[in-house]
Amino acid sequence: MITFSVRGLRKSYGGVPAVREMDLDLRPGEILALIGPNGAGKSTCFNMMTGQVVPDAGSIRLFGRELIGLKPRQIWRLGVGRTFQITATFASLTVLENLQLALISHHHRIRALLARAGSLYRDEALALLRLVGMEPQADRPCSILAYGDLKRVELALALTNDPKLLLMDEPTAGMAPRERIELMRLVARIVGERNICMLFTEHDMDVVFAHATSIMVLNRGRLVTRGSPGEVRDNAEVQAIYLGSGAVYDADAVKGVA
Template sequence: MSDLSIRQLSKSFGGVRAVNDVSFEIKRGEFLALIGPNGAGKSTCFNMINGQLPPDAGEIWFEGNKLNGRKPRDIWRLGIGRTFQVAATFNSMTVVENVQMALLSHANQIYRLWQPARAQHRERALELLAQVGMQDAADRPSRELAYGDVKRVELAIALANDPRLLLMDEPTAGMAPKERNDLIALVKRLVIERGISVLFTEHSMDVVFAFADRIIVLARGKLIADGDARSIRDNPQVQEVYFGTGKTFRAEARA
């Protein structure tokens, strides 16, 4: 069964075709990497799926619901979570309050101002923080966190709506090698435990080849390859797009 179906998706900016007739599917519980060099169209594709950009052509379907024309908050309520390349939290709040705000939004309680927000959903927020290894920092101000810990809190926030599909745009950007591998290993564990499907973009090929169930490759807006790590690593067209002739992914994959 497919969670997400992308059908002939296209988007142009002026004379530039950022995404050009792209089609792919994500199966239930699949950990799918979307890779490509800078300017390949990855973020544009993400932003169309998430409702931040309208496609010029094509269709986006999630569990039988057509996403074209829906706003990001409506897509979120359908069960699609999202993390961003640059992680951010409300620095004026504690770690647990950041997660509580996401839970309040999911429950449509943001505007119930007569009820103190910090008293609501705290237990559930602590459970989510425990799942990402941040429960001990629950009452710390978010502004004090290291960047890798902010990424973990962002993941807890993304899980607040019990997503069945998680979109992760460069989840390990700005992180050291051990941090990024630890974070993706955590996500992979949650995927298995919760049965979540994940679509993620990533520039670190060691992360992609170590953890992705399947990899799709964009270049100049077009999908040029779709397969497992070995077939993508050995694909001559993919190697040409990334490195030019004569080089391979093998050294990068061992980094």
């Protein structure tokens, strides 16, 4: 069953194509990496999928429902979770309070902010923090968290709407190598356990080839290829325009890194 589908997606700025005729399908449990050099159109794709940018043409559907024309908050409430390159949390609030606010919004309880917001969805928020390994830091302000911990909080926030599609924009940017491995292992486990689909962008090729079930390569808004990590790794055009001529990545070796 296809969860998420894109057909004929196009976007230009000032006559310069940013994305050209993109098609893709995602099924439950699939982890698709969208890679390409700077300016390839990856962020534009993400922003169109979440309603922040309106496409010039094409279709974006979640379980057959058209998303183009909907506002970002409407798309989020339909089950599209997202993380950003730069973490976005309320620094002055605690980790737990950040989760509670997101859950209040998801459950359409915004008016509760005027009264008893601190008591709402506490158990649900703690369960999500437990899932990402952040429950012991629930009462700490986000302003004093280490960057790697903020990334885990953001992952928990992306799960507050019980997503069927998870979009992660460079999830390991700015993290130490071991933190990257641990975070992506956690994400892959959650995707599998919850049977959701995931699309992510990433510049760290070790992360991409270790965790993606399939990879799409963009260059100047054009789809170069889509295939398994092995197929993409061995594609001569990909090596020439992105990975560097002669670059070889061994996914099995990367998965073994501890």
